[in-house]
Amino acid sequence: MKSDSNLEKVLAAGHFAVTGELGPPRGANLQAIKDKAAHLKGMVDAVNVTDNQTAVVRMASWAVSLVLREMGMEPNYQMVCRDRNRLAMQSDILGAAALGINTMLCLSGDHPSFGDHPQAANVHDIDSIQQLQMVTTMRDQGRFMGGAEIDTPPRMFVGAAANPFGDPFELRVLRLGKKVAAGADFIQTQCIYNMERFAEYMRQAVDMGLTEKTKLLAGVTPLKSAGMARYMAKKVPGMDVPDEVVKRIADQPKEKQAEEGIKLLCEQIEQLREMPGVAGIHLMAIEWEHRVPEIVERAGLLPRPQV
Amino acid sequence: MITAERKPMEEIFHSVEPYGKILLVGCNECVTVCHAGGRKEVAMLASALRMGRLKQGAPLTVDEMTLERQCDPEYAEELALVVDQYDAVCSMACGCGVQTVAERYQGLPVLPMVNTEFMGSSEKNGVWAERCAGCGNCVLGLTGGICPIARCSKRIFNGPCGGSSKGKCEISPDVDCAWQLIWDRLKQLGQTELYSQIMAPKDWRSARDGGPRRIVREDMAI
Amino acid sequence: MSDFEPVVVVFACDYCAYTAADVAGRMNLSYPSGVRILRVPCTGKVEPLYIMQALQKGADGVLVAGCLVGDCHFKNGNLRAAARVKRVQTLLDDIGIDGQRVAMVNVSAGQGAKFAEIATEFSNKIGEMGPNPIKQGAKAAA
Ligand code: SF4
């Protein structure tokens, strides 16, 4: 084992993994974190803790990760390249590892223009692929990026994100390959709604042998309403929501749209479990943490393995 | 070339408020080409300043002069004969020109009249776009002749990020995704193998991050 | 205000507007005497600076009069002129002089009556706006 990560153990034992997501609060409210996290406890194998998601300031992802740790959960500590240079990243990683964070995710991060501080400097000292290399070098070679030796290297199970639907499509699997080559132990994808296109992506990834070198978790998000479906389809860059999906939700009366969204999600999870190369799902129930127990239950993903 | 745009008039009026007689100095190089601070723009701003200040009831004497290359001390020297007659020099050159004049005439206020923007090229008449960030270690040979630093919003070296959509960058449908352009050109050049190599983290010392830069050519510096 | 007779400088292109002014003259159509016509080969030749200098030298309003859109003898001189007039209007607004003192108009060579009408209307509008404010400022300063 490369780390003490629960996610690593679950995947290594061959279980179909389930990860969840938690957005830190926009304030110093500890109770809010605990309340949200309680819904996820025992329901997922690890919880992604977002890092200033959509470039909006929130509580530090390492701090919230520690709270989850104390609650006996496995945090997946997210770190974006937008806000810190290579020095800050490496020192944060050391601190996180020392305090018991075992799993992390490397990301470029949304551009500051999307967030609440569009004036902010856009750091991007290194990109997410270089960041992956940095973390695996720290862990496996015990060296900082600058070359100096690390006394007690951080034992991190390290992942990356992938968007199967960004353009150009032909580069999507090639870029996934670069992330694998950079040492990604696992991959979590952007939310999938276009199952056909995703299946094509997976075929290519399997053919290239990528799914033997990394564990790929397919990203899913329940559609809460027709409004949300339309927003995701039109406004989120690099998101592919087919018209039929929007229609399926919109065809329901308002009060039944959420239920239809969960039904659709359960069907998707069914299909994903059968899809070659898919090692699990990453369930992003944005501001819907309290529905997670119901969703994983209905999708037949309980109980979570104890490894 | 270096591109620039005239500052807002409100800011300009504010900066010249204390003065009664100024010398407005343009430059014949980049700022002439991008219509920001050449002879014509000097004449326009001079006229606007005179009229604006007349309207305010506080006339301003504005004399005009345009140097061959304001960032060159040899040309900045041309101001020596007249400069004593003015309360301030207002420069329409890029920041380099402003500083060259300020350095030469230490006792005189030298004010910028333009905002210096970026190093770019002309896409068509009247349109300029950023092309180079002066990183000091050019990678264009590896990226199909398209700069990932100046033209990718996240300056990523292993793009495109997940936000690339239909050839456009996640920040706006008006901005091309640099990595889409890079990929298209690599394909055209038959150099797609360059893409599969992970580009190493950049040594930013060669860029501004290493501190202010200088070039010394011993053979010329005599 | 009634004794104020505005000076309006008209930059008229040789191919259309200037000819139209000529036609108006021959038809004995009158327009205010403060309207001064300057012949230019094409409105595309009218630099923004010309407009500024006309105002600086005391004109109360400036008209740039070119051919009808699509009929420019030099293809798009009148379109360029329109874009420049817009830019000058913004600049004037920025320096506290109403940009509406400057306008772009299009007339064909035969439209003598239309020219006289436009010139009269514009002159009346400037009359209502009052004298070029820089004159007032200059007096106050003196
Ligand atoms: S790689 Fe560096 S030198 Fe080359 S175009 Fe980009 S910023 Fe300029």
Ligand code: SF4
């Ligand atoms: S969309 Fe393209 S240009 Fe924009 S940040 Fe991503 S890779 Fe860079």
